[in-house]
Amino acid sequence: MGGNELDYIRNAFDANWISQYGSNIDEFENSLERYFGNNSYVTALSSGTAAIHMALRLLNVEKDDFVLCQSFTFVATANPILYQKAIPVFVDSESETWNMCPDALEEAVKYCVQQGKKPKAIIAVSLYGMPFKVDEILQISKKYDIPLIEDSAEALGSRYKDQLCGTFGDLSIISFNGNKIITTSGGGILISRNIEVKNRTLFLATQAKDNEVYYSHSEIGYNYRMDNIAAGIGRGQLETLEEKIQLRRKNHDFYQETLKNHENIDLFSAPNSDFFSNYWLNTIILKNDFSKEKLKDKFLQNNIETRYLWKPMHLQPLYEQYKFFGNNLCGMLFDTGLCLPSGTNLTDESRGRISEILEDEIH
Numbered sequence: 001m002g003g004n005e006l007d008y009i010r011n012a013f014d015a016n017w018i019s020q021y022g023s024n025i026d027e028f029e030n031s032l033e034r035y036f037g038n039n040s041y042v043t044a045l046s047s048g049t050a051a052i053h054m055a056l057r058l059l060n061v062e063k064d065d066f067v068l069c070q071s072f073t074f075v076a077t078a079n080p081i082l083y084q085k086a087i088p089v090f091v092d093s094e095s096e097t098w099n100m101c102p103d104a105l106e107e108a109v110k111y112c113v114q115q116g117k118k119p120k121a122i123i124a125v126s127l128y129g130m131p132f133k134v135d136e137i138l139q140i141s142k143k144y145d146i147p148l149i150e151d152s153a154e155a156l157g158s159r160y161k162d163q164l165c166g167t168f169g170d171l172s173i174i175s176f177n178g179n180k181i182i183t184t185s186g187g188g189i190l191i192s193r194n195i196e197v198k199n200r201t202l203f204l205a206t207q208a209k210d211n212e213v214y215y216s217h218s219e220i221g222y223n224y225r226m227d228n229i230a231a232g233i234g235r236g237q238l239e240t241l242e243e244k245i246q247l248r249r250k251n252h253d254f255y256q257e258t259l260k261n262h263e264n265i266d267l268f269s270a271p272n273s274d275f276f277s278n279y280w281l282n283t284i285i286l287k288n289d290f291s292k293e294k295l296k297d298k299f300l301q302n303n304i305e306t307r308y309l310w311k312p313m314h315l316q317p318l319y320e321q322y323k324f325f326g327n328n329l330c331g332m333l334f335d336t337g338l339c340l341p342s343g344t345n346l347t348d349e350s351r352g353r354i355s356e357i358l359e360d361e362i363h
Helices: 005-015 023-036 048-058 079-083 102-114 134-143 195-205 228-238 241-259 292-301 329-336 348-362
Strands: 041-045 066-070 087-091 121-125 148-151 171-175 188-192 265-267 282-286 337-340
Touching (some): 005 023, 023 041, 023 188, 023 228, 041 048, 041 195, 048 079, 048 121, 048 148, 048 171, 048 188, 048 195, 102 134, 121 134, 188 195, 241 265, 282 329, 292 337, 329 337
Parallel strands (some): 066 087, 066 121, 121 148
Antiparallel strands (some): 041 188, 171 188, 265 282, 282 337
């Protein structure tokens, strides 16, 4: 917590707005719109997953429509496609950012067109805070006139060519789940490009109530609005965002220094100066038969948690029946990668303990 969260929560109690209405929601959205700029209209929702679902609804994705989706991601990116009874088509990663491969994406687009249906949307992810190859993905989106949903759930504060993630897609989403750089406990936002889309999002996210004096509903809606208490937490968190980004990047500097002479471990880092990552999670790839299980166990013996990378969607039992385009680079990353401790509250003492284990493995 940053310090002022309780003040905003008390304001909600004092005003007796313990609901999905109130000044915290308005101020949280306004602050985020100022932060993103660039014609960004923010709707605060109950989760990043809800935001992706809203994006698909806004793009009129329906039963049996194709949606192109990055395979190397958390399942929340893909599940809303099934909510709409649409058909996910999964796309492999490229080696520099670990995000959607433009070549595999274009191959997938051509496949869908050959089946007689142009895809309704592309969902590209900025994984672990690293921006995807924006220019290349946008070029394909525009070439084939397919809307881009930008899943920047993990990339708040990250930039590509000095432009904030969350401002590239036709629709963009950010997550405020409890493990993100800032949190509203749960929660997320949908970022749209004009006020009409924002108003439509708000309508759908609050049970699609018609403009009548009684409760009237002409289409299906959802209970997806963020509540005033959660938005109060978000307001306090947002005030410390830049500090939290710098702390995450400090963790990356630490790992870079610690691993600079380790020939069996590659630290995932920005490929060039176009990419500014918040380094939400620091991740490594182990080479030369160096065992991720052995390293994970060594950390665990010292009461330090590490985790495997996301298991790609096309390898999940739920999704293995769907088409996948690429050379399974993301599967290789899953087989050889680990996520290292990366929290904003990582202390020098904790970094020292991590360093000792990694130094042990180096020698």
